[in-house]
Ligand SMILES: [Fe+2]
């Protein structure tokens with residue numbers, strides 16, 4: 001500090017500030033941390049607590065008044081701009097029978113994982129995609145999408161987007177369609193039906209190396225995949241029997257910035273602790289358990305959502321000795337890998 005109080009040094013700080021310059025030596029520790037320090041904190045959003053509010057807003061506000069009708073799951077450590085972990089966002093959306101959520105597109109990549117309800121569709125680039133609980137629907141960047149509901153009762157799903165990353169890169173574009181909804185121009189669910197087997201790819205389609213061409217990964221197939229493995233594979237010591245939804249053309253993640261996964265924690269599963277640079281958002285499809293994240297215990301139940309920030313030690317446990325716990329999760333691991341900064345280690 002003595003040098004800073006030396007006559008004239010303070011003036012120099014003020015002068016360089018006015019010139020748009022800054023002394024690196026005052027920021028060094030902040031800019032080059034020994035290891036990552038996430039702004040996000042471990043956090044859980046209870047579905048049972050949120051659901052009555054979702055129903056209230058569905059009743060109180062039309063889609064014209066609340067477009068889209070979504071509750072953002074904002075991490076207490078990442079409120080400005082709002083995000084759930086680092087580069088990813090989670091929200092819960094509700095539409096009612098007879099409603100249409102307006103057609104639009106954005107450069108942010110998005111998916112939806114259906115939580116409850118039947119009879120709604122998302123139209124993606126002219127293809128109507130039906131939605132049932134447990135289905136994973138993709139709307140990769142710049143794909144037109146609108147939602148409408150022809151069934152009974154409310155329809156709710158988890159929205160996952162990478163807009164925090166796209167906006168940080170200053171690559172965010174958004175456009176409304178010139179009508180409220182798209183016309184169906186292709187046979188319903190064709191993109192899903194063409195790839196339904198998983199290892200038989202249609203050769204007449206141009207491979208898409210960036211985004212999966214599949215509109216919907218239906219729960220019936222996901223369930224079949226988990227059942228096919230049964231108890232015969234050991235699985236991961238961290239995540240149990242964990243499967244990645246993949247782009248059939250590349251075998252890689254469904255979108256360049258988001259890897260979506262489904263994991264089955266067997267009854268009594270007590271995982272090992274690890275940490276990785278990638279941040280993860282979990283949605284509990286079924287079951288009950290607990291996840292310890294850097295000393296914070298998140299007790300989760302069916303349909304809850306929780307955030308595990310990057311570089312935090314975490315371990316999952318299935319609390320039941322008789323029932324499976326099924327977790328859907330999504331992570332920005334593909335971004336870390338593409339940039340060569342992905343790291344992972346045991347955290348025992
Ligand atoms: Fe959207």
Ligand SMILES: [Fe+2]
Pocket residue numbers: 238274276280314
């Ligand atoms: Fe993990």
